[in-house]
Amino acid sequence: MPEGSFERMWADLAPVGRHPGTGGYRRYAWTRTDDTLREWFRAEAERRGLDVVPDRAGNLWAWTADPDAAGPGLVVGSHLDSVPDGGAFDGPLGVVSAFAALDDLRARGFTPSRPVGIACFADEEGARFGIACAGSRILTGALAADRARALTDDEGTTMAEALSAAGTDPRLLGRDDDALRRIGAFLELHVEQGRALADGAEAVGVGTSIWPHGRWRLDLRGRADHAGTTRLADRDDPMLGLAAAIQEARSAAERHGAVATIGKLRVRPNGVNAIPSEVTAWLDARGPLDEEVRAVVHEVGRAAGADPVEESWTPTTRFDGALRDRLATLLGTDDRSAPILATGAGHDAGILAAAGIPTAMLFVRNPTGVSHSPAEHAETADCLAGVAALARAIEALT
Ligand code: HGY
Ligand code: MN
Ligand code: MN
Numbered sequence: 064m065p066e067g068s069f070e071r072m073w074a075d076l077a078p079v080g081r082h083p084g085t086g087g088y089r090r091y092a093w094t095r096t097d098d099t100l101r102e103w104f105r106a107e108a109e110r111r112g113l114d115v116v117p118d119r120a121g122n123l124w125a126w127t128a129d130p131d132a133a134g135p136g137l138v139v140g141s142h143l144d145s146v147p148d149g150g151a152f153d154g155p156l157g158v159v160s161a162f163a164a165l166d167d168l169r170a171r172g173f174t175p176s177r178p179v180g181i182a183c184f185a186d187e188e189g190a191r192f193g194i195a196c197a198g199s200r201i202l203t204g205a206l207a208a209d210r211a212r213a214l215t216d217d218e219g220t221t222m223a224e225a226l227s228a229a230g231t232d233p234r235l236l237g238r239d240d241d242a243l244r245r246i247g248a249f250l251e252l253h254v255e256q257g258r259a260l261a262d263g264a265e266a267v268g269v270g271t272s273i274w275p276h277g278r279w280r281l282d283l284r285g286r287a288d289h290a291g292t293t294r295l296a297d298r299d300d301p302m303l304g305l306a307a308a309i310q311e312a313r314s315a316a317e318r319h320g321a322v323a324t325i326g327k328l329r330v331r332p333n334g335v336n337a338i339p340s341e342v343t344a345w346l347d348a349r350g351p352l353d354e355e356v357r358a359v360v361h362e363v364g365r366a367a368g369a370d371p372v373e374e375s376w377t378p379t380t381r382f383d384g385a386l387r388d389r390l391a392t393l394l395g396t397d398d399r400s401a402p403i404l405a406t407g408a409g410h411d412a413g414i415l416a417a418a419g420i421p422t423a424m425l426f427v428r429n430p431t432g433v434s435h436s437p438a439e440h441a442e443t444a445d446c447l448a449g450v451a452a453l454a455r456a457i458e459a460l461t
Pocket of ligand 3: 153
């Protein structure tokens, strides 16, 4: 790989959408920051003579050759958006590594026998409009275009309005069979969001599956009243249901071998001296078994006194077994395969796998396992090991 290719791209991206106070990233879909990231992606693609093709779901695809002419290709890549105050690696590591791996292959004179695409998926975190992997879900039809267009952010702006403001016609949004047909297989490299690799010898592991996971909304109604003059017996305070839900999320998750949290709230009117009229809470629940996750959600709703409204659900996703085994062998050593690991994090790779596209994931060691936080980190040496692994995988698969 040309000396410093990875580091240069990494340094170019570092300031984009970074909050000076927290050091975290606020790279939300269809914002000016998102525009800047898309411009960066296009510039890196053009720098390498790749054709950038948008699809009907807002995703970008940079191709080494025309997959409509030369047949479906191998796609690598990931996403550039973040959660609020997210880390630098979740998403961008996969996109930067894809470009750097291509540089590495070209520097070694390797020419793939089929097109290689680099994907930049839109709105993977769902931080603004609430549904994760929105770009890949719309692409595959897992998220209906009408529903997507009507999703609103915390200011009440719809995705359709945001798309228009970003210069994209929302009427074109939808499943894109042409784009899907171009994908022979998809391989996503991602920073590990956990500690499966942290205590081992290897910097790169191969994904096996994604836990079932989902997001549910709890609408807790109360009656607005004065915080200081209303007798306790006269109060209808929705915060009490919220408090029960938060505690139950933890205890039900423990009972069911799952994980759950309530990480986002909206309180109205949100005044210190006003008993709220309503509280909206979002529950994220995941775990190895679908039915256990569902049990957690049910028990949280019962504790809160509100029926959880399912906003997204992804059942257990298994990556392509043959691809997984081939990569584990390819990236292993003489005496053992590369480590394989499941993840509780959702990825666009999971959405494409669910759509029947042969899909695999590579994970790069995260020494602390921390993610969705400014503290997310991966050592440069491990990132470069990820690039080398991705280059070897592209070489073997094309
Ligand atoms: O929520 C997730 O697991 C992913 O980061 N979108
Ligand atoms: Mn993430
Ligand atoms: Mn991610």
